Amino acid sequence: MCERRERAWVSELVEVRPFGEGRALVATGSIPPGTRLIALAHVFVDLPSKYTIQLGEHLHQAGTEEADDFMNHSCAPNVTIDFEALEVRSILPIAAGELVTFDYNICEWDMREPFSCRCGASRCIGEIRGFRHLTAAQRRSLEPYLSPYLRRRLAEGRVPGGGDDDERQVS
Numbered sequence: 001m002c003e004r005r006e007r008a009w010v011s012e013l014v015e016v017r018p019f020g021e022g023r024a025l026v027a028t029g030s031i032p033p034g035t036r037l038i039a040l041a042h043v044f045v046d047l048p049s050k051y052t053i054q055l056g057e058h059l060h061q062a063g064t065e066e067a068d069d070f071m072n073h074s075c076a077p078n079v080t081i082d083f084e085a086l087e088v089r090s091i092l093p094i095a096a097g098e099l100v101t102f103d104y105n106i107c108e109w110d111m112r113e114p115f116s117c118r119c120g121a122s123r124c125i126g127e128i129r130g131f132r133h134l135t136a137a138q139r140r141s142l143e144p145y146l147s148p149y150l151r152r153r154l155a156e157g158r159v160p161g162g163g164d165d166d167e168r169q170v171s
């Protein structure tokens with residue numbers, strides 16, 4: 001990481017709008033793939049919450065009430081996180097008005113607040129609970145996007161068998 005960002009930088013191509021019972025990040029114009037949309041604030045906490053992004057076992061990019069806190073999950077996401085630069089980038093063309101989404105399982109190991117996904121994607125996996133709960137095939141499909149932390153866990157073999165057969169971990 002280069003200089004420290006106190007606040008997030010947010011592209012004019014996205015904004016937070018009312019969505020359902022809350023708010024969500026939406027494209028304001030058409031966005032080509034590979035576009036930098038948000039540079040996350042360099043604010044970190046050691047405990048996860050609904051708005052944090054996991055970077056290490058006890059290291060999470062904090063919820064700062066900025067644009068990145070309002071990115072919904074999708075099992076067919078249109079953005080991903082560059083974990084080295086701590087930036088959000090588009091991976092698909094995004095149309096104006098479309099939700100900006102990423103896959104929470106590329107960084108979250110074991111989510112404190114699991115939820116039922118309603119992204120509507122044909123490959124929707126249903127319950128979103130964190131990487132540790134994915135099947136081997138689901139893990140493989142996320143491999144290009146995984147955070148360095150999850151990559152490290154995989155390389156060290158500190159990942160249980162996959163699916164629901166492993167014991168629940170209290171974190």
Ligand SMILES: [Zn+2]
Nearest residue numbers: 075117119124
């Ligand atoms: Zn889904």
